[in-house]
Amino acid sequence: MMEVQLVASFPNRALMQQAIDEIRSQGAIDVRLLEDSPSEEGLFSPPGGGSLPYALSVWMERSRYRLAEDAIRCHRGSLLPGSGPSLVLAQNRH
Known part of the structure; x- marks a missing residue:
């Protein structure tokens, strides 16, 4: 199973x-x-560095990442650069 990571701020x-x-x-x-x-x-540093006051990291099966992406955007979240389906394979997660 392949997994992807999405990182978003809200x-x-x-x-x-x-x-x-x-x-x-x-x-x-x-x-x-x-x-x-x-x-x-x-x-996943925000512009200007520092911390992410309302941020999360989500691991999904690659086949479902668009569902998570849509949910993030629906709730006014912003995906941070570098997250998404090309970022990580399951064996690199640990």
Whole structure:
């Protein structure tokens, strides 16, 4: 099974939680909050650096990543550069 990671930021916690609920119902493998901490390994730094106050990392099966992408956008989230289907294969995740 191939997995992909999507990293997104949101304008507020409520919209992020709505997206999380929808993404989990779509069969997300893993959803992690990246709140109030530097982005993972510096790979997904916001413009100007710093932390992502309302951000999450989502792992989905590659065949379902568009569902997660649509849910993120529906709840006013923004995908961060570098995330998406070409980013990671399952064996690179750990």
